[in-house]
Amino acid sequence: MKCDSGFSEVHSMGGHTNFISCICVIPPDEKYPHGLILTGSHDKTICAFSLDSAEAVFKLCGHTDTVSCLAVGKFGTILSGSWDMTAKVWLNQKLMMTLQGHEFAIWAGKIMPECGVMLTGSADKTIKMWKAGKCERTFQGHTDCVRGLEVLSAVEFLSCSNDSSIRRWLVTGECIQIYSGHTSFIYSIAVLPNGQDFVSAGEDRSLKVWKNDECTQTLFLPAESIWSVSCLLNGDIIAGSSDGVARVFTTDPGRMASEEHQHLFQEEVASFKIAGNTGDLGEIKVQDLPDERALLVPGNRDGQTKMVKTPTGNVEAYQWSAAECQWSKIGDVIGSAGASPQTSGKVLYEGKEYDYVFSIDVEEGKPPLKLPYNITDDPWFAAQKFLNDNELSQSFLDQVANFITENAKGVTIQQSVSATVDPYTGGARYIPGNGSNSGSRNGLSDPFTGAGRYVPTGNVSPKVNREENAFFPVKKFVSFQQRNPNAIVAKLVEFNARVDADNRVPEDVMASEVRALLKDNHVPTDAQMVLLEKLLRWPKDVVFPALDVLRLALCNRHAAARLCDDRDGPRLVDGLLALAAAPDNQQANVLLGWRALCNVFVAGAPLMLARRDEVVAAATACAELRRDDKKLLVATATLLLNYAAAGGGGGGECVVRATVSVLRMQPDREATFRLLVALGTLLWDDGGGAVELARSLGASRLVAAATSVSDPPKVSECALHLTSILL
Template sequence: MSTDTSRDTNSRCVNSPGYHLACTLSGHSADVRAVAAFSKDLLVTGSRDGYVRLWQSGDLLESPIPVHCPYYVQTLAVLDSAKLLTGSSDKTVTWLDVHTQKVLCIGKGHDDVVSALSAEPASGLVASGSWDRTVRLWKHGQSLQTLEGHQASVWALLFLSETKLLSASADRTIRLWDIRTGQCEQSLQGHSDAVRALALIHTSARPDECFASAGNDGSILAWSASGQLLHRWLDVHSSFIYSLAVHEHHLISAGEDRTLRILDLREGCVVETIPHPNTVWSVAPIPGTDGDLLTGCADSCARVWTRCPERMASAEQVAEYEALLANQQNKWDQKEQIDPSQVPDAAVGLAEPGSRDGQTRLVRRQGSSDAIEVYMWSMANARWLKIGDVTDPPAESSRSNKTGYDFVFDVDVDGDAQRYRQLGYRRGENPYLAAERFLEEENLPRAFLEQIVQFLIDHVPANDLGMEKEAPSDPLTGSDRYVPLPDLTSLESNQRGRLPEFVRFESTDSYERILEHLPAAGRTRLLFSSLEPVTTEKLQVLAELLDTLPTAQVVAVIDLARLAVLDASAVHVFFANEPQTALDAVMRHAASLDASFGVQVSACRFLCNSFVHWQSAPVRRALLQRSGFILDTFTAQVNGHTPAKLWRVFTALLYNYAVLEQRCDVEKQSIQLCSESVLQSACLLGLARPAGVDDATELVSALCLLIHNPSRAKLAIAAGILEWEQIPSKIAERIRAFA
């Protein structure tokens, strides 16, 4: 049997551009779904972890920007030299100033994931496409019109001019729109599957303006601006093509087959194949360079590729990258079983050079009778590169329908109809439990939790849901109920000397559910079969788990610690090991890029409950000395799309800090500095109140406690956080009383 697995259709041996690895951009905790380049000195990446990151010369410029957390970043586009556009699974488009890292405006209107963006810098127009099958036109954050006609998700957009726009869809068509009239002028059909990428071609090889399209059929098509099909390159990739870019006479494509391919428009063929460790989601040319490329990969990394020797990575970095490639597992997709005896030994099979770039070859691992490896010929390196090991495909029966559920949904996590995943739900079940189970079964990141919960709320009949449809509750983080707050919004009540109580989170929806999600098995679960009595052994086990477990597994442990910290004995275990207390461990998880919504809520509740020991010096010292880090961590998570539950529990934390200032007569200097930061955080929370949250008693009460003298009143204004007209009326009256 032949062991050469490459496709010959569009590849032949020509002078290779010779791309090499320049650097790897590591920092995201999930797939890098989108990349963009402002210049060689400013690169941008967007990820499923919800963050946008800015890079210069391979180094992270600033802290990650949580533009869409906890939702994921799906697409990016450059509007001008300072403005970046981002689209997300939270259904919004944002305009971000990359120099100040501030969100300038947010576009709301889509009913599903924003999956495509394109900008027209001359006019400032922005187009967004969505899984809701529509295209929207925007300017300065304002929606101008909606273009309807596609029958499936819109995956790519491209402005041809100020008045002409292209849209590509999973319905296999490309539509040409006149945005002056909002009418579709043409519907172009040429692909046999979903169309996922568009790119403008204007090169010396093709002097007349035209564009390229690509998609799930693995082919690339070239079209004239008037809609005439000019050329078809079949099977450029062996699977889906997700992104296209153009540099000079090269058309660059990124695909599911884990490769980046360089197609020479003059030669009409693929001249170079660059293997990656996983799916290549996106590619962008880097302005101001000699063709450098930026790619985003499903292995959580982005990479820069160059043809300039002075910018190439070191030999050590290249060796690390090639080791990543070699450790891939490749599923052989042919029906016939591979006979290892017919596959040549590596020493024989790799003795001769390949005949074309990207050619792949199967060989038997040296010294083995059945282990089969995959190698790819690299023209740029003039040698065979190992790109993985062949493994058997999963059994056909593994995709059978799920049983034992009242509802089974085909969930389109990636917006790709060929990748449906089955989500099972039982009547009366808490959607959070169903979502947690689904993520574990499908090995999906926790960033999808809220998205899956919302899907269930939207698709399960209200009578069959295990919760109030308007108020989903995370079973791992307990009830939202706590001791009601006194009315502190009037000056008189405060002057009468009533000392307010701290907010505490003492109850839980189900202790059994917390135990179900406790990652430690056996003796640990037996130890915590009941939390009472709270013993030193239990506290020490919790402290150890907080210190050693990864963030993705720690939510139930923090929730147990949240209950245990209310006991007086917790002071001697949780706060005795300075400088690394249990509070520090909890905050390390809360600040992690892997922190889920549940981790953040549970961490806030742990902190709130810690205030009951405010008279203990170690507890008070920990809360005050770490206050800057605590406030910065949670303030960074808060924006107009923050889940209401996290917003409320953070306001409770700020309220407790305000109460501490009222109660404590010692460490006045530390408390004063802390409370000024709390005041600023409280003002920021007022601006970022989520839609639908009408009752902000804790926040109003916290501000009324904090703004008790003219200097504090002036701080709220002088800090530039609030304008008079933005201040809630009750707070404004109180500030004016001291103005």
């Protein structure tokens, strides 16, 4: 609340040369009777301040990247976590040990009551428990970055994540409770003074109070995000949000703001503009929304959100308060930039991301049912699951499936894109792009590239006529084309300040020239090609957005012709292969290296064929080393599929061996599907013993196992067609 309610500035402390990213307090002791305030910064240092001076009492140096979290334990022990993927333990201003084991940035850290036991949470989706400098246990369960940790007791702790869930863990490794209620990333969590109840806050601009394992209150703030939340000793809650305001909430009438200030706060919340595709609001069709009379019906749970259309045609969002038994306005809903009737941003529903969350009216007078749907799903399968989940009659199947097909027109099948904060730097929400091209064959909707929708036509006999096969052989190359120019440029500008002067680029040049390079069919200038080469010389810890520019440039026929010509082409493949196959390289570089090599096929198929054996061997070895990386296995499968398409019938013994080898790694369903299509293409017009080779490698068993996969149906159907060749 923007008002004076009893807090005032004592003095301003300075000492850092960049943003402050975290803060914690050291309790008073004999040396510092008022305690110390610790701050971690993007300048890679930790400063300690006392209330007696505006200057830092001491500074701790040792991290090589942003200090992202701080915690204090017994005897003045300090735990710091950093984007450099390490945590450090300090005592008496000296570095005692470095904790190494996380694969990506560390976002959270806490010290347990038991002496020497510490917790760290990371963008690698795991939590690690450390004792005496060694990792004692790794906790797995979150499906996205772990953003916050809170200790409940010597045997229990809480974690929150970008996957919109909160988990309660035992130190023995078991997750004993999952709390769902937020509709987007959860950035912060704090325990109330009773040691069991807690509060959480995040990207959905809500502050939630959890008591007895249930959300008992939801407070919305007039800001885009709530970045942090803490609990004071008196039970009050303080939240810091993206509008630069810290607000304190209390249950004590004696500490509450005046009625005037409370009314001003409610007006700020009510007048806040909410994007039309934010959180669980999903894609909005104003004509389908109820009018204000819907607010006469009580809500089902505290924090429930409802949208209504006003007589003027505007859309307003309301939240149900169980304590006050009323709907309170939380904002005006506006359409998101770039939205269209046929596209939607990712929508979180029951803790998972979907491309669409449809509202299905089944019975008049009852609220619509939610149908979550991803564009990689088969509409008939999604419809069947919807009927099963809601115990509806099978007679609705065609109607629901046709509704999905009609309302999801024009989308393409691609890898799912999570809207997570960048796990490598924590900056803008940028993930190195992924996706695939689109196209169709023989008048059929292509089940691989997703031009239009592919609908199964019933059970398929194991012995299928090849003329009826809509899966293989493929003749077109698959590339990773999804792009987000704004995010890529923003990340390049952010990293530009961290590279040496020789490789630094003026910001105005960066913005204009890179944006030009990212445009479809843009004819690049010599200066732009030199700029790209300069960006690719950046250090490996910041080069991944430059690799994303290269990935997209390879999809532009004009730029690709220059990149893949006789002079530069071999050097390009050498560089990408060295980058992608390096066992010690970071995940983003490896992934983008293989995706870029997939895209080389668009203009440089002869170049890739000339290096086929070498590239395929390196890709197989990398997949074996990183077999738990689902996105990497999809990229590997795509590379093998492109080699199959480039080689026509046969396509090379090494490609057959590699395809079967990666299939044996049991990748996820999308990678499995691409490998099946690749194998089918390789074996289609077999004239060199490829079928016999595949059989000898055990392909028949692997393909037979894939015939039992029901979600998505394309996997089993493709496998059935392939079985007829291997019989």
